[in-house]
Amino acid sequence: xxxxxxxxxxxxxxxxxxxxxxxxxxxxxxxxxxxxxxxxxxxxxxxxxxxxxxxxxxxxxxxxxxxxxxxxxxxxxxxxxxxxxxxxxxxxxxxxxxxxxxxxxxxxxxxxxxxxxxxxxxxxxxxxxxxxxxxxxxxxxxxxxxxxxxxxxxxxxxxxxxxxxxxxxxxxxxxxxxxxxxxxxxxxxxxxxxxxxxxxxxxxxxxxxxxxxxxxxxxxxxxxxxxxxxxxxxxxxxxxxxxxx
Amino acid sequence: xxxxxxxxxxxxxxxxxxxxxxxxxxxxxxxxxxxxxxxxxxxxxxxxxxxxxxxxxxxxxxxxxxxxxxxxxxxxxxxxxxxxxxxxxxxxxxxxxxxxxxxxxxxxxxxxxxxxxxxxxxxxxxxxxxxxxxxxxxxxxxxxxxxxxxxxxxxxxxxxxxxxxxxxxxxxxxxxxxxxxxxxxxxxxxxxxxxxxxxxxxxxxxxxxxxxxxxxxxxxxxxxxxxxxxxxxxxxxxxxxxxxxxxxxxxxxxxxxxxxxxxxxxxxxxxxxxxxxxxxxxxxxxxxxxxxxxxxxxxxxxxxxxxxxxxxxxxxxxxxxxxxxxxxxxxxxxxxxxxxxxxxxxxxxxxxxxxxxxxxxxxxxxxxxxxxxxxxxxxxxxxxxxxxxxxxxxxxxxxxx
Numbered sequence: 001x002x003x004x005x006x007x008x009x010x011x012x013x014x015x016x017x018x019x020x021x022x023x024x025x026x027x028x029x030x031x032x033x034x035x036x037x038x039x040x041x042x043x044x045x046x047x048x049x050x051x052x053x054x055x056x057x058x059x060x061x062x063x064x065x066x067x068x069x070x071x072x073x074x075x076x077x078x079x080x081x082x083x084x085x086x087x088x089x090x091x092x093x094x095x096x097x098x099x100x101x102x103x104x105x106x107x108x109x110x111x112x113x114x115x116x117x118x119x120x121x122x123x124x125x126x127x128x129x130x131x132x133x134x135x136x137x138x139x140x141x142x143x144x145x146x147x148x149x150x151x152x153x154x155x156x157x158x159x160x161x162x163x164x165x166x167x168x169x170x171x172x173x174x175x176x177x178x179x180x181x182x183x184x185x186x187x188x189x190x191x192x193x194x195x196x197x198x199x200x201x202x203x204x205x206x207x208x209x210x211x212x213x214x215x216x217x218x219x220x221x222x223x224x225x226x227x228x229x230x231x232x233x234x235x236x237x238x239x240x241x242x243x244x245x
Numbered sequence: 246x247x248x249x250x251x252x253x254x255x256x257x258x259x260x261x262x263x264x265x266x267x268x269x270x271x272x273x274x275x276x277x278x279x280x281x282x283x284x285x286x287x288x289x290x291x292x293x294x295x296x297x298x299x300x301x302x303x304x305x306x307x308x309x310x311x312x313x314x315x316x317x318x319x320x321x322x323x324x325x326x327x328x329x330x331x332x333x334x335x336x337x338x339x340x341x342x343x344x345x346x347x348x349x350x351x352x353x354x355x356x357x358x359x360x361x362x363x364x365x366x367x368x369x370x371x372x373x374x375x376x377x378x379x380x381x382x383x384x385x386x387x388x389x390x391x392x393x394x395x396x397x398x399x400x401x402x403x404x405x406x407x408x409x410x411x412x413x414x415x416x417x418x419x420x421x422x423x424x425x426x427x428x429x430x431x432x433x434x435x436x437x438x439x440x441x442x443x444x445x446x447x448x449x450x451x452x453x454x455x456x457x458x459x460x461x462x463x464x465x466x467x468x469x470x471x472x473x474x475x476x477x478x479x480x481x482x483x484x485x486x487x488x489x490x491x492x493x494x495x496x497x498x499x500x501x502x503x504x505x506x507x508x509x510x511x512x513x514x515x516x517x518x519x520x521x522x523x524x525x526x527x528x529x530x531x532x533x534x535x536x537x538x539x540x541x542x543x544x545x546x547x548x549x550x551x552x553x554x555x556x557x558x559x560x561x562x563x564x565x566x567x568x569x570x571x572x573x574x575x576x577x578x579x580x581x582x583x584x585x586x587x588x589x590x591x592x593x594x595x596x597x598x599x600x601x602x603x604x605x606x607x608x609x610x611x612x613x614x615x616x617x618x619x620x621x622x623x624x625x626x627x628x629x630x631x632x633x634x635x636x637x638x639x640x641x642x643x644x645x646x
Contacts, residue, residue: 065561066640086565092639093563104558104643108261118562120250165562 010077012173012204013039013062018071020057020227031057032068033227041172042238044199045206046218054227055208056177062206063175064092076172093121097166101178103158105150111137111161112146118169136164140194156187163194167203174198176207180214192217251568255575258548266580269544273584273622274591276534277615281592283530285605287523292606294515304474305374306481306507308467308488320492320502321463329487330469336487338480340472341370344464346454352407352447353420359406362445364397364421366454367468372398374470377448382415382430385450393452397421398430400446421447424457477507527611534615537584538622545577545630556634557642570635577627578620585619 020032031054039045049055060066061073064080073080076095083091092098097118105114115133124132137143140160150158159179166174176195180188196217199205207218215221219236222229259266310322322344329335330342346366352359365371372384377398385396397419399407404414414428426449435443455461471480484505488494494501549556556569589612596605 060640063561065643066638086567089560089563089565091563092561098561100643104554104561106555106558108257117559121559121563121565121568169563 011038011074012041012043012076013037013206014072014074014077015058015062016072018058018061018073019069020054020061020066021069030227032061032071034071035224035227035229037222037229037232039173039204039206040238041204042199042202043204044195044217044219044238046215046221047206047208047224048210048212048215048221049224050210052226053224055224057227058224059175059177059206059208062173063096063098064088065098089121093118094169095172097169097171097174099159099162099166099174099176099179101181103150103155103162103182105158105161105165107150110147110149111142111153111164114150114161115165115168118165122169133164133168136168137161139167140164141190154187155183156190159183159187159191160194163191167198172204174203174205176205178208178210180209180211188214248571251571252575254572255579258552258572258576259579262548265544265547269540269580270584270587272537272540273534273581273619274537274588276530276537277585277588277619278591278595279530279533280527280615280618281589281607281611282595282600282605283526284523284611285592285596285607286600286603287519287526288606288608289600289603291516291519291523293603294519295512304471304477304508305376306469306471306477306484306505308469308484309504309506310463310466310502322465322467322503323463326488326491327464327467329491330467330484332487336480336483338472338476338483340470341368341374343368343371343374343468343470344451345371345466345468346451346459347465348454348459350422350447350458352403354407354417357407357409359403361403361447362442364447364449364454364458366449366451366459368451370470371448371468374468376435378433379430380433381413382428384430384448390450390452393456394450395424395426395453395457396429397426397447397449398432399428400432400444400448401434402442402444403447404428404431406445421449422458426453481505481507534618534622538581538626541577541580541622542626542629544580545573545627546633548576549573549630549634552634553637553642553645556637557639557645560637560639560642566635570631573631573634574624574627577631578623581619581623581626582616585616588619589615 015038016036018032018035019030022029022031033054035054035058047055047058057066061068062075064075068081075091078091080088080091105111106117112130112133115136116129119129119132134143134146137146140163142157142160142164145153145157145161150161153161159182163176163179166176174195179191179195183191192214195205195207199219205218207214209215219238220232220234223231308322310320324344327342327344330339333339344367347363350361350364352361368390369384369386371377372379379398380401382398384398385394388394389396399414407419408414408417414431417428418425419428420426432444432446432448451464469480469484471477488503488505489496489501492502559569592612592615593607596607
């Protein structure tokens with residue numbers, strides 16, 4: 001593939017005319033009314049929009065948690081709409097790391113076990129798993145909190161564990177749905193600096209936010225209004241993609 | 246992802262809510278313990294019936310007369326018929342024939358009196374035929390019969406009622422309806438068959454009883470001992486032939502003026518009754534097991550609903566459907582197996598005690614069956630909540646509040 005991304009670089013994300021409709025007939029709600037966008041490897045994209053603009057719906061479809069009503073979606077060159085449920089589970093496990101607004105750690109389960117979980121589902125051996133999970137926790141600065149349960153961690157720490165969990169399986173794409181929505185300013189800064197660092201290492205990141213300060217960290221901002229893309233602004237060039245550290 | 250690890254998830258899921266899991270386990274425990282214990286009680290009572298009937302002698306036949314079927318001739322059971330039955334030529338499979346007369350009488354000893362259930366007048370062969378063993382003293386002899394000697398052998402219940410436990414009955418003289426008899430022996434205890442007490446008897450020589458108590462009419466019944474347990478059917482055929490000839494019963498008559506019962510028949514009837522009883526008890530207990538199973542479904546549904554978000558997170562992290570399904574199935578099976586195991590333990594402990602006078606006999610089959618049913622219950626009643634959990638769309642599960 002050639003184009004603005006240079007040779008040999010197919011987009012991580014290639015969404016064409018995505019439509020998502022809830023309900024039927026007169027009461028139908030068009031959450032997405034035909035969204036098209038492309039995200040190249042190493043890009044750092046912020047999707048902005050007010051409540052009801054369809055940004056969360058878009059994120060859920062991109063994260064393979066939901067299916068579009070129509071339109072095509074290619075992740076890393078694979079047409080996701082043609083995959084069956086078990087293949088989708090595999091895609092969620094290997095290609096996507098998801099960070100949620102409400103952290104979504106599993107309760108009564110240590111930070112380490114939470115981070116290990118995607119690897120466990122991927123069938124990686126316990127010893128290797130532990131090593132990689134500890135490395136991921138170390139990357140977010142929480143190696144010393146590995147044995148703590150989520151309720152023993154602060155919100156910021158929980159979100160950092162969630163980030164570690166999202167990146168432990170070396171996914172092609174890191175999705176973050178309002179990752180700082182539930183955090184104070186200090187924790188927000190912590191989490192964002194981790195995301196910045198990851199992008200600097202070449203990781204592709206798409207995050208949803210409605211805060212301009214958060215969006216300012218990204219290299220490109222896409223605005224959604226009523227399920228349509230209204231603006232797509234690039235502020236910085238894509239980080240040159242090397243081999244992720 | 247290995248089964249062992251999914252098992253770990255399941256174990257944590259069960260342990261996360263100990264009280265709820267405990268109550269569910271209790272439901273299954275009660276069901277399983279009830280099934281095993283009630284079946285054990287049923288089996289125990291069947292065994293008791295079997296034992297006590299076997300004590301009566303399984304190669305014994307009883308002929309009872311006065312059953313109608315008018316042939317125009319005399320159809321009473323007489324001593325003439327007894328003699329005919331004793332004929333070795335026409336009845337080679339008959340070992341002994343004992344005519345029996347029977348009457349309820351009042352026994353007296355000093356100031357004590359006791360209404361005995363039955364005073365039996367018979368021949369000495371009756372002791373062997375009815376499995377009556379003389380425990381102390383002796384039985385009477387052919388000579389006593391010939392002389393119509395007024396001697397009597399008491400059943401243990403009768404002896405105790407009349408003499409208490411301090412006086413040795415043997416050698417004492419008692420009154421039977423005003424006639425004096427000498428007690429020459431006491432029988433060993435047989436134990437109850439449930440309806441009447443076979444130990445509540447007084448056995449005396451036939452002519453003595455006829456002379457002093459019943460008169461010289463027909464005998465009430467004839468107890469016949471076959472040569473062996475295998476010869477019972479042959480003996481029965483021979484007896485039928487002799488009785489038909491004596492009573493002039495036409496060939497192929499629809500009814501006979503007599504009835505021949507054998508102990509094995511009685512045994513079969515009683516055992517069948519006991520088995521029906523066991524099945525009934527088992528069915529009632531089975532219902533409680535099913536109720537316990539529904540309890541598992543209920544708890545697993547609650548668990549799935551409560552953990553919908555967790556399921557959503559797991560799916561978002563790429564948990565395949567199979568893993569979620571297995572995790573919840575294992576959780577349900579763990580609950581039912583824990584209940585089953587504890588239920589078996591409770592039943593085994595409970596089986597050491599007598600329940601309503603019956604010593605329970607635990608059948609190994611019922612234990613294996615109960616445990617097998619437990620696994621089946623876990624899988625069956627757990628499968629609906631588990632498949633519901635596994636079938637949740639990740640986005641719906643994550644949005645669930």
